[in-house]
Amino acid sequence: MARIGVFVCHCGENIARTVDCARVAETAAKFPGVAHAVDYTYMCSDPGQNLIKEAIREKRLTGVVVAACSPRMHEPTFRRAAAEAGLNPFLCEMANIREHVSWVHEDREVATAKAIDHVRIMVEKVRHNEPLYPIRVPITKKALVIGGGIAGIQAALDIANGGQEVILVEKEPSIGGHMAQLSETFPTLDCSQCILTPRMVEVASHPNITLYTYSEIEEVEGFIGNFEVKIRKKARSVDLNKCTGCGLCMEKCPMKKIPSEFECGLGARTAIYRPFPQAVPAKPVIDREHCLMFTRGKCGTCAKVCPTGAINYEDQDEIVTEKVGAIVVATGYRVMDADLYGEYGYGKYPDVITGMQFERLLSASGPTTGEVRRPSDGKIPKKVVFVQCVGSRDNARGVPYCSKICCMYTAKHAMLYKHKVHDGQAYVFYMDIRAGGKNYDEFVRRAIEEDDAMYYRGRVSKIYEENGKLIVKGVDTLSGLTIQVNADMVVLATAVLSQEDAEPLAQKLSISYDEYDFLTEAHPKLRPVETNTAGIFLAGACQAPKDIPDTVAQAGGAASKVLGLFSSDELEREPVIARVNEETCVACWRCYNACPYGAIEKKEIKDRQGRAVRWVAHVNESVCAGCGLCNAICPSNSVELDGFDDEQLYAEIGALSNE
Amino acid sequence: MTKLGYYPGCSLEGTASDYGISVRRMARALGWELQEIEDWNCCGATAAHQTNHLLALSLPARDLALAEEQGITELLVPCAACFSRLVHANKAMQQDPETAREINDIIEMNYRGTVSVLNLIEALQKYAMPDIAGKVQRNLSGLKVACYYGCLLLRPPKYTEFDDAEQPSSMEDIVRALGAEPLDWPFKTECCGAGLSMSNTGAVVDLTHKILENARHHGARVIAVACPMCHSNLDMRQLDVSRRYGKYNIPILFLSQLVGLALGVSEKELGLKKHFVKATSIIR
Incomplete structure (x- = not known):
């Protein structure tokens, strides 16, 4: 009763x-x-x-x-x-x-x-409810971190230092990400590489971290505590075990004029290359699109000069499978193509460059060894105009959101420029200055007050070249005057966008993403590092535009969530799962085909002598998500969902109709 | 034979009659048959859309509806202002059934949105390029042409859907095919002052001066345009510019006149004698 x-x-x-x-x-x-x-x-x-x-x-x-x-x-x-x-x-x-x-x-x-x-x-x-008991599943105590920028590096180190094993996957030949490209960082102006490279080295030497560079995620299956991940190790054509990183191959490679991705096209690299001197691993990779051995079938210089025989032109992509219990997605961002703004002449005028290119000009390891020299003729620019919000907060052509980091890095650019070119003048066109953060507004004030950057609140309408100068036409909305600056160089602060492959990656992981392909957190305030898929966490700019301090904080948060998950040996799952009535199942396999989680297995029923009699469907308890698709599709009514069985649902409907 | 609907608009029958004459003559030389919309009316231009949104859509909508009734599928609209109004009305009705219903109610017609509107450059791109080079009768080599687009041909891009609004190059392609030398100059889309020509002549003189100066700086012998307003400001106001800023003598040619010249049509037939700045004897 x-x-x-x-x-x-x-x-x-x-x-x-x-x-x-x-x-x-x-x-x-x-x-x-x-x-x-x-x-x-x-x-x-x-x-x-x-x-x-x-x-x-x-x-x-x-x-x-x-x-x-x-x-x-x-x-x-x-x-x-x-x-x-x-x-x-x-x-x-x-x-x-x-x-x-x-x-x-x-x-x-x-x-x-x-x-x-x-x-x-x-x-x-x-x-009509029956008591149900939680299902316990074991946890594989190994984490996967996707992306080897500062977010992924920080998350991997925090998890590894917490005593758990980590696999770090990076698609480029080296870890380091965008942070490795930056010169100095706001608001303290410490050298980006100087603070980053020790962590890169730590990743490489950490006993708990397995590093896969030049690798991508191919496939993800499973669920919290029990993911199975296929990783494509792209053919590097260089045997990492044999290579000593001596660099002879790069010295001798005849293809020397390939625009370097790391230098944003301002410098050149060879076909066998490492992106930058402090790369981790410090061993090269062959870019098969440009290598003569692959484009014309002859050359072989690198193989001839390699003292350890590490070059392998026959190298093939390799798929490795790893079992992990948690995943941290830290795939970062990209910046918008500046040529969307024809009126700024990016691509037409060589001295109109992007903020990332200016970082390389400022960087001591960059193409000009840290001297600010303009790309067209190598002269030191005496007047530089910085244009903020190129693509950000622009519903018509760009994105409606604020890219968050541009106000700060533009102030930093203006400041560093003045530190290097004492008689130079920086001009900044801005919409609003958004410098919320510890010591941030003080930093911008310093650029204006101590380093004499001229700030104009207004947009630039047009940039064109006249007599060797870049004529920048804009407006200062505070004085109501139109402004013309005859500049030597222009730097565009282009919008921060999600990675181009964010959407397919999100689909592989079954996590959600927003209309701009930024990955979505489970709750904007209370669950900022979790995704809606249990066991998958977010770190860094793959979730939204973010600066380094915020990225590192979020990476630490994601790592602590992983460590929390790994603190017990088993995971309790809700027992709302499907069950098959083996007596009535006719093995039509509709449920098998319908299940989006691959939770239905084919099971053999044997008689007492051990002979196979027939097949039935069987639900893998630890994989089943309780969605009920099999329940709905089964033509013989042989599948029930615990907690939501037919009797319970009919009783609910009956409650209304019998009233 | 290429058959195109034709909407001259008021300018091509009046102040820019040389544009109208040259478009018709150029069309004949290219073997195009132009079917003028019967009983066409004013496109509304700037006056209507400053007065009433529905009026601004309804006036050109009636022209589109007439064109559709008269069996026209592609409509050549050489005037940039008319082009702008007609593509606005066309897109508004094609994209939103509610607007289409409202406008059709007002004009008491039933426009179904089947007409596509072409400006002069688009029509040349589609029906004269690239084989126009083979039809050239006059040698234009060495003629340095600054192609000037102004504002309405290209903007707003979501309506015009034509060329790059900030760095256009389609007129240059045509000029190059004619054998002349298009210039790379940055003021292709600068504002000429448009209708301020009457109400604030001083502003127009300043603005057109900047365009003329920049064109001259880049070595322009002539400026090619595809808009009656641009033409009137650059040609008619060039005298005022000369008075204020020193002598300018840059002939302003409608693109149709330049094409006509290349195809061997006489200067008189192309209306070249109607210009304020002497536009004849450019080619010897």
Whole structure:
């Protein structure tokens, strides 16, 4: 005999304003099987939960219905309370009378009647509920970090230093990411490479970190604690075990004029190359698109000069499979193509460059060894114009969001330029200065007040070349005057975009992404490093434009989530999974084909002599996500979903129709 | 034979009659048949869209509806202002059924959106390029031409859907095919002052001076345009510019006149004698 308790919550005024909660409780008390019904201001509060616990004990309740908010909010709260009072937590259900009733209706009568119906439905369901027990699955205590920029490096090191194993996958030949390209960093002006390279070295030598560079994620299967990842190790054509990194091959390579990606096209590299001197690993890779051995079938210089025989033109891509328990996505960002803005003449005038190119001009390891020299003729520019928001906050041609880092790095550029060219003048065109952050606004003020950067609040309308000068036409909206600067060089602060392959990667991982392909956090405030897929976490600019301090903080957050997950040996999973009735299953395999998680297996039924008699479908408990597709598609009604079986659902519908 | 609908608009019948004459003559030389819309009306130009949004759409919409009724599928609109109004109305009605219904109610016609509107450059790109080079009768080699687009041919790009609004190059392609030498100059899309010519002549003189100066600086012998307004400001106001800033003598040619010249049509037939700045005897 069912003895169900109904607990109606007012949620302060949220529910009580439109629903007569006392009447809901009074009516529910008369439903068949209901032994107890009360209403209370805040059921989720301690006293509210105690009401439930006491009732379970005193009235010997066999089930609980809490009529309150969405189960997404407080189902875990009430199920925990029920469990504490000795009731199986899956015998506690919620009727949502807030989001589904009080927040969407105005008429008190109608709302109250609907709330009563909701309670009636859930009482019928609970009457048919069975106790369920959590499924325990083992956790593979090894993490995968995708992306070897500062975000991935930090996350990998934090996890590895926490005593767990990490696999770090980077698609480029070296780790380091964009941070390796930067000159100095705001707001302290410490040298980017100087603070980054020790961490890169630490990654390479850490006993807990396995590094796959020049590798990409091919396929991801499985679930939290038990992912199986296929990694494509792209053919490097250089045997990392034999190569000593002596660099002779790069010296002798005849292809010397390939625009270097690391130098943003301002410098050249060879066909066998490492992106930059401090690369990790410090061993080269052959770029097959430019190598003569691959384009014309002859050359072989690098193989001839290599003292250790490390060159292997026959090298093939290799797929390795790794089992991991958690994944941190740290794939970073790219910057927008500046040639979207024809009026700025990027691509037409060599001295109109992007902020990233200016970083390389400032960098001591860059193509000009840190002297600011313009690309066209190598002269030191005496007037440099910086244009902010090229693509950012531009609904018409760019993206509507603020790229967040440009105000700061432009101030840094203006400052560093003045430090290197003392008689030079920097001009900055800006829309607003967004310098929120510790010591950030002070930094921008320093650029203006101490380093004499001329800031104009306004846009640049056009840039063109006249008599060897770049004529920059803009407006200063504060004085209302149009401005013309006859500049020697122009630097465009282009918008931060998501990586080009962010969408396919997100689909491989089954995580969500926004309309700009930035990966989406589970909750913008309370779960900023988790994704909606359990066991997959985010770090850095793959989630949104972010500066280095924020990136490092988020990477540490993601690492601590991974370490938290790895702190126990087993993971408890909700037991809401599908089950197959082997007696009636006819092995049509519709469920097998329909299951998006690959949770249905083919199982052989054997007789007592061990001979195979027939096949049936079987659900892998640890893979099943409880989506119910197999349940719906099964033509012989042989699949049931625990917690949502046919009997329970019919009872819910019956509750309404029998009224 | 290429058959195109033709909407001259008021300018090509009046102040820019040389544009109208030369477009028709050029079309004949290219073997195009132009079918003028019967009973066409004003496109509304700037006056209408400063007055009333629906009026600004309805006036050109009636022209489009007439064109459709008269069996025209492609409509040549040489005037840049007319082109702008007609593509605006066309896109507005093609993209939003609600707007289409509203405008059709006003004009008491039923435009279904089947007409596509071409400016002069587009028509030449589509129906004269690239084999126009083979039809050239006059040697234009060495003639340095600054192609000037102005604003309305290219903007707003989501309506005009034609060339790069900031760094256009389509007129240059045509001029090159004619054997002349198009210049790379940065003021192709600078503002000429447009309608301020009457109300604030001083501003127009300043603005056109900048364009003329830049063209001259880059060695332009002539400036080619495809807009009556640009033409009037650069040609008619060149005298005022000369008075204020010193002598300028840069002939301003409609693209149709330049094409006509290349194809061997006489200067008189192309209306070249109607210009303020002497435009005859450019080619000897």
